[in-house]
Amino acid sequence: MLTFKGLTISYQDTILEKISGTLENGKIVFLVGPNGSGKTSLLKALGGILQKKEGTLKCQETPIYLAAQFTAQSGLSGHDLLDLYEAKKSTWYEKYFLQDPLCVQTILKRPLESLSSGEKKRVLLSAALFHKSYCVLLDEPTAHLDLHHALSLKNWIQEQASCGRSFLISNHDLHWAFLFQNTQTWVLFEKSIVLRGSTQDVFRDIKLKDILGVKAELVPHRDGHLISLSYRE
Amino acid sequence: MKKIFLLLLLNITFIFISLSVGAAHISISDLWSSLFNPHSSDSFFILTELRFPRTMALVSIGLALGFSGTLLQTLLDNPLSEPYTLGLSGGATLGAVLALMFGIKPIWLTLPMGAVLGCVLATLLVLYFLKNKILWKANSIILIGVMISLFCGSFVTLIISLLEPTQVQLAVYWMMGQVGSEKDLWWPALFVIFVFSLFLGLRHHVDLDRILLGEDTAINLGTNVSSVRLLFILIVCLLTSLAVSIAGLVGFVGLVAPHVSYHILGTRRHYKTLLASPLVGSLLFLSADILARTFSYDIEIPSGSLMALLGAPILIYYLVRGLKNAHV
DSSP states (O other): OEEEEEEEEESSSEEEEEEEEEEOTTOEEEEEOOTTSSHHHHHHHHTTOOOSEEEEEEESSOOEEEOSOOOOOOOOBHHHHHHHTTGGGSHHHHHHTTTOTTOOGGGTTSBGGGSOHHHHHHHHHHHHHHSSOSEEEEESTTTTOOHHHHHHHHHHHHHHHHTTOEEEEEOSOHHHHTTSSSOEEEEEETTEEEEEEEHHHHHHOTTHHHHHSEEEEEEEETTEEEEEEEEOO | OHHHHHHHHHHHHHHHHHHHOSSSOOOHHHHHHHHHSTTSSHHHHIIIIIIHHHHHHHHHHHHHHHHHHHHHHHHTTOTTOOTTTTTHHHHHHHHHHHHHHHTOSOHHHHHHHHHHHHHHHHHHHHHHHHTSGGGGGGGHHHHHHHHHHHHHHHHHHHHHHHSOHHHHHHHHHHHTTOOOSGGGGGHHHHHHHHHHHHHHHHHTHHHHHHHHTOHHHHHHTTOOHHHHHHHHHHHHHHHHHHHHHHHSOOOSHHHHHHHHHHHHHSOOOHHHHHHHHHHHHHHHHHHHHHHHHHHOSSSOOOHHHHHHHHHHHHHHHHHHHHHHHSOO
16 A cells, blocks of 8 residues: 655646545556646656655555656666566566566567567566566556557556556556546646546546546446547537 | 676687787797796796786776776766766876876875876766756766866876976876886786776676666666765776776777677676676777787887777777667
């Protein structure tokens, strides 16, 4: 379980001010908000990366954080990456490596720089999800992923959550978010978490269209809901 | 690991070649006989008093610079960093030349101390600029380093113009990277510090690998990036200043060796590169000096400038190759 209280993050300006929240075991929480609302800063602060912060932060172990983009010219391969994430010692690795949900086994040998953006993302996601931590912070995990692997990723995250792993996911891809069952959404806007609750409730909330600038309509579907978006009138 | 072993074997071969080549040619069989039968020949004197210290000085400098280059390229996330391009060697040279100018005796002690002092100052300057993260991008830090180098270089020229003619020759030859004088006696110190640094580097190899993934990822995975960076930059500073006090300004070894070792190994995992890159550095510097000695027996060609002649084309080749292979 990850708990933070009175968390303030500032660079020159204050990005987030005195926000609190709890990520319970086995929960999946989406972090939604306009560009620059502090989604990445919050994830980095919870991952112990940002030092310029105030407030308390409690977690049994450091959450693992995966950035939206990987730009380093590392000269390392996927196998090296798994080593550096100490993946091979974790129970997630034992459980899922053979199943290989993101189809990375054939590309693990290659240097990260030689992979396409989508392949690189799959390798990085696998490394992060094989890490031992029970708390995972993902920044735009579906960026660059093709439809097939986005769906596999959803199934994998859902399965791990049912084993007690918790996820905080910054995400712009609402269609993808609505494929999940039983998720929560926190909406970041103007330095605080303005809305929180189950994803369906949040997207039914009338206030949302002033924040995101779009109107969301939920359409019932056999697995739950689909979301339809339009500009506000 | 096979490749690293091969590099080690090559190094040993080159050490023997270096021992046998020079104004007085000593054949391999003479080498053996004088090893087993000391005090019997002139060769023995040449070997123990001249060739051996010189060769080991070359090896130690090559090892230290290759090692420093790999560390700096990782820590600063920049493929062009090395002691020379960051101005660390320049600072050390200025310190050493100042020591020469004031002529405080004994010079064998004050020169290295001047070099260490100059190098520490240059390092502090670089560290000060590194605090500003904007300067990390687009090679700005390299430009600043080159500026520090040029500044120190002009200062050195100024000082040399004030020196006595006899001192001028000494200073100029030393700066060009000439090995082969009583300063060579410092090699054991450099070698011991190198071995110690290598041990430290290998202890932290996972931390260094994680820094390759980017600072954020490294911190998240539990590496204390700023303290690892500080520790190894100080180690580089120490190695560089000692290397400079033995052989003056030697550029390109620290720059080329990491690129060649990456090319040979195909990985930048530090448990391999921290072994391979020093070995490549020592091979490069040894072969430059062997070439310098075979070209002419009467005139001493400074191996530092020959190194630059060899190093510059090799580096351009690797950079162009690297750009071609980059996935765009």
